[in-house]
Amino acid sequence: MKPIKYSFLSFVFCFAFLAFKSYAETFYLGADLSYVNEMEDCGAVYRDKGKPHDPFELFARKGANLIRVRLWHNPDWTRYSTLADATKTIRRAKQQGLPVLLDFHYSDNWADPERQEIPKAWSNIQDTKMLGKALYDYTFATLQSLAEKNLLPEMVQVGNETNAEILQPEGKTDHENINWPRNAYLLNQGIKAVRDFSAVQGKKILIVLHIAQPENALRWFPQAQQHGVTDYDIIGLSYYPQWSEYTIQQLPDAIQSLKKTFDKDILIVETAYPWTLKNFDKAGNVLGEKAVLPEFKPTPEGQLLYLLGLAQTVKSAGGLGVIYWEPAWVSTQCKTRWGTGSHWENASFFHAGKKNSTLPAFLFFSADYQKTETITSDKKDN
16 A cells, blocks of 8 residues: 555554553444445355455454444345344354444344334234333343354344334324434333343443434434433444535534433444445445545545544544444355445445455554544534
């Protein structure tokens, strides 16, 4: 790799090895590797310096210290991200000594700001308390299953990008009007299941509530608190500049506001950046030209600089860390729900044109991010 020329964020880039620390001291640099089992079954091979590697070993060796794992309830359209598949992923992570964040989607499908659809098994439950019991029992039983295999996660996400009300009828997710008494009750039942299981096990499991984009979190968490959703440890944020009102320079405003107001740690649980705009298969790339920031070119070096800048910004703002979404979702001949190949190979950590060889982005995991004085912007809190 050619020497990197630093831009206006040059203050953020300093390289060294990151030591594993306790939760209170650790700055998390993680990866969501939920797609790995499927990609390998589809024939994907991950290479470093020309040699094939187990991706979990590779991420651990490169310095990642947290693996995020997606879980769907009972999908009938895929055999991945089921409990069996998530268990396999967690086992692979823990075999490499990597802590795990388990991400309950509470759906049979992708749960996000546009879709929060109830699992089919619960779709006929109309009574909120009965639905809360189903959610509680499912959460508790899932943790019990993992504990029996010595695979208990260190963190649990109670819902994924829950900007909208959770457990809505199929095709009827309401993005504008949240029934907060119902929503809070259901979220609190998931939280209670994790707390109760932690008490039984005598082991602390950190609870994450996850909202997409910081500006939405600034609106959502005050409403959640007003309705009694308070017993969690970490505010999780998706931060994709393409879809956010906040630039990287403005991000500390949101982090510090959330941290001060709610006395919670702030973790970026999803982010990504393209290393190229080239498409290597028939599946269109989600992150195209609109995802490119003026200060970071869509090149391998630009992707790395984006991650270094974001992570240092989060560190300086007092945040807990950064997790990259699906760095191993590479191109194969298998089909997703949207087409053959990957919609993310141009934002992965592997070069699709060079037999999935590692990209410079892996240096993101081993950089030494210093707690420095935060550079704030003029953007006001929402």
